[in-house]
Amino acid sequence: MKPIIEYSNFRQYLLDYYEERKRVSAFSWREFSKVAGFTSSSYMKVVCDGKSKLSKIGVERVAAAIGLSGFELDYFRAMVKFGQAANEETKKAAYRDMLAIAKVHKVRVLEGDLFAYYDTWRNPMMRELAPLMPGATPGEMAKMCYAETSAQEVRESLDFLTRTGLLKKEKDGAFKQSETSVSGTPDATRLALRGMHRQMAQLAAPALELPATERNFSGVTMGVSRESYDRIVKALDDCRRQIIAIAAEDKGIEQVYRLNLQLFPLTKSVKESKNEKA
Secondary structure, eight states: OOGGGGGGGGHHHHHHHHHHHHSSHOOOHHHHHHHTTHHHHHHHHHHHHHOOOOOHHHHHHHHHHHHHOOHHHHHHHHHHHHOOSSSSSHHHHHHHHHHHHHHHHHTOOOOHHHHHHTSSSSSHHHHHHHHGGGGGGHHHHHHTTTSSOHHHHHHHHHHHHHTSSSEEETTTOOOEEOOOOOOOOHHHHHHHHHHHHHHHHHHHTGGGSOOOTOOOOOOOOOOOOHHHHHHHHHHHHHHHHHHHHHHHOOOOOOOOOOOOOOOOOOSOOOHHHHHHHO
């Protein structure tokens, strides 16, 4: 199986460990649970299935059963914390710990690039803007941004984008957008995107002050059922794909825009509330 430091999902790591042991011996969930010090013979399977969590003591017991020590033990602790975090800040902190351990031990966690890419709105923006301004300095690019941006922040973003291959720097100093994309596990992707959506939502408010010819804001407040909600989400997905296709065909790009598609509840579910009272 892969080294632990290449995982970001502790349950998948434990499952792969179990499958590897089972492949070469008569290993069972009962034995795994017993070695880890749990009275329930199926506890480790329940954990791997996502139906139960590991306590702090449980983390140490499982790590000892597997034989983890040193940085691998530190990574496992952080990975469990990441997988079981109750809030976004705790989850981010645990993930940063994982990335730091991976970096020290010369291992690249694939989701790390995705996490860093969406850590600031400037990265996706600069990936679009830089190719439009061949020969421009970071300071000149910074002045093109509506939101306050320094030349140093632009420089850091450009360095990151070129290092990860998301932008290519030509011999003449101009930037070219590559076809490289950043991808990772669904859990890491959701965490990274939540931060990006929050930042972009904050940037949208000042844009209301721009002339109506340069921005488009509209909205509707409506009552819907779960079935209608699913249909609306599908319609929004189809619309988003059509818009991406239009942008991809554009050969005369002159400005960077952000499109936020926001559909969110303003109230709790009346149906669920009735069921709770019943």
